[in-house]
Amino acid sequence: MxxxxxxxxxxxxxxxxxxxxxxxxxxxxxxxxxxxxxxxxxxxxxxxxxxxxxxxxxxxxxxxxxxxxxxxxxxxxxxxxxxxxxxxxxxxxxxxxxxxxxxxxxxxxxxxxxxxxxxxxxxxxxxxQPLTANFDDWTETIKHLNPKTQALQKNAVKDLCENFKTTADIDKNSVKNYLSMLRTEKDLSDKTISLRLTFIRSFISYMDDKYGTTLLPLFTVKNLARTSTAKTVKQRAWIPFAAEEVSRLHQAALDKKDQPLADLIACAAYTGCRIEELGQVKTEHVSEQGLRIVDSKTAAGIREVPLHPALKPLMDRLRASSKDGFIIPGTDEGSFGKRSAALGKRFGHLKTKMGFGEQHVFHSIRKTVVSQLEQAGVNENTTADIVGHDKPRITYGLYSSGASLKQKAEALSQVTYGGSLGNPA
Incomplete structure (x- = not known):
């Protein structure tokens, strides 16, 4: 047959x-x-x-x-x-x-x-119902959002799916434990967790509508157990590098022949600027006296930073060699406009290889500058004007035009480093 x-x-x-x-x-x-x-x-x-x-x-x-x-x-x-x-x-x-x-x-x-x-x-x-099996169909429902918001929502839901395989895993206690884990293990702030919950609720609402489940009420801010103390928050906070450590990071970048990263470290070390503030500085924003920060995360961040004497030769080279109008080479492809994203990752790999932990990040260099200024006795308002912080008191914060460029230059000249950072040209 x-x-x-x-x-x-x-x-x-x-x-x-x-x-x-x-x-x-x-x-x-x-x-x-x-x-x-x-x-x-x-x-x-x-x-x-x-x-x-x-x-x-x-x-x-x-x-x-x-x-x-x-x-x-x-x-x-x-x-x-x-x-x-x-x-x-x-x-x-x-x-x-x-x-x-x-x-x-x-x-x-x-x-x-x-x-x-x-x-x-x-x-x-x-x-x-398995959560991951519904991920792709759910993403179709958020395609009307801008690419950055879509990416943030997808990342939040992917993390959720890694922790909850199926709807059977989701109950009041498991959700509380998950939200607590976001704070204690992933070191997210309450504000960030609340935003992430908004994204997660979009996905859970989709699941409820599709399968008739009633999981949405479990994913609320009320289920975020408050366990942080002042001590644990301080322990989790980023900490400054010592000046000698910043110099070693700069030399390590040079040894790896990563000149752009070495230049970025040097610029941060002598200005206290945030990484993306430096990524957005164009040649036209730099003068012999200072550099203008025209794109920052806060209004106080829009400022002019004096050019430290040790930084002038480097800045001359960066201006002369620029191919795209920016002093720091970078790209915003796939990073939602953040030109410094790739350099930031390279810094992360470098500092980890050198033995620095999670509490040391690129932002720690900014804290190094603030620490040096404080230890040199610089007025807190002048320091705030240099690094782009809000003024600590209402009178100066609301009514003062801020320290002059000369005052800021005198203060910033007290920031010093040894090794390759002593002359980073």
């Missing part, structure tokens, strides 16, 4: 077999074909089970042509089994699909462990 396509008889049993195109084999662990026992010696039964298995494999091949994500491999299988059961044309086909799915779950337990198998059973048979 001629066997149908995709059906083979091996020994006393029947197997489903489907060739995998060569272009897709790498995605499927370099297998040449799918093979699965149909768990029967009767051809009639095998022929009824065959379409269910083949349809699932063909769906996988279609998805693999452009959307397969290896990290979602098990979830993909789970969703295919659920789809096979939900779309079975009759009760007999549904029973067969369920039987094959249970066999697959047993193998999953041996391969990935009982917890993974339990999650699979919940999704396949008990209407538990």
């Amino acid at each position: 001629t066997l149908p396509k995709y059906l083979q008889k091996r020994r006393q049993g029947f197997y489903a077999v489907l060739e995998i195109p060569k272009a897709l084999r790498q995605i499927f662990d370099n297998k040449a074909r799918f093979i699965q026992s149909l768990e029967t010696r009767e051809q009639r039964v095998a022929e009824k089970r065959l379409p269910i298995v083949i349809a699932r494999w063909k769906d996988q091949l279609e998805q693999a042509k452009g959307t397969y994500d290896p990290a979602k491999g098990i979830l993909w299988e789970v969703m295919e089994w659920r789809k096979a059961i939900e779309t079975a044309p009759d009760d007999t086909s549904k029973e067969m699909a369920e039987s094959l799915a249970y066999d697959w779950v047993e193998k999953l337990a041996d391969k990935e462990g009982v917890p993974a198998a339990q999650e699979a059973v919940g999704v396949i048979f008990h209407n538990v």
Whole structure:
């Protein structure tokens, strides 16, 4: 008797077999074909089970042509089994699909462990919803937002999906623990967590509407347990580098032949500017006396910073060698207008390699400058004018035009470094 396509008889049993195109084999662990026992010696039964298995494999091949994500491999299988059961044309086909799915779950337990198998059973048979499987469809609902907002929302929801695999994992206590973890382990402020909750609620609302769940009330600011103390906040705060450490960072960048990063470090060390403030400085903003900060995160940040004597040779070189009108080379591609993003990452790798921890960041150089000014006895209002902080008292903050460029230059001249930073030209 001629066997149908995709059906083979091996020994006393029947197997489903489907060739995998060569272009897709790498995605499927370099297998040449799918093979699965149909768990029967009767051809009639095998022929009824065959379409269910083949349809699932063909769906996988279609998805693999452009959307397969290896990290979602098990979830993909789970969703295919659920789809096979939900779309079975009759009760007999549904029973067969369920039987094959249970066999697959047993193998999953041996391969990935009982917890993974339990999650699979919940999704396949008990209407538990996996979060990751809904991510792509949800992103279609936020395409009207600007690219930066979309990226922020996606990052927040991806983090949520890493912590909650399915809707069965979500309850009042697990949400409280998750929000607490964002503060204590990821070091996010209450303001940042509240913003992230807004993004997460968009996704959870989508899930509730799609599946009839009622999870949205769990994701509120009220469920953010307040555990921070002044001591823990101080411990988590960024801390300044010592002047000698900034010099070592500058020399390390030179040793790596990363001149742009070395130049960025030098500029920060002698101005106290934020990293992106320096990234936005153009040659036209620099004079012999100082540089104008025209783009800052606060109104107080718009200012003129005197040019430290040690920085003048370097600034002359940067102005002369600029190819795009900016003193620091950079790009805003993929970084939502932040030209310094790539340099910031390189600094992060450099300082980590040198043994500095999470509390030392590029912003720590700004704190180094403020520390030197304070230790030199510089007036707090003058320091605020140099680094672009709001004035500490209302009279100067509201009514004063600020320290003169000469006053700021005299104060900033007391900031000093040794080593390669002593003459960073």
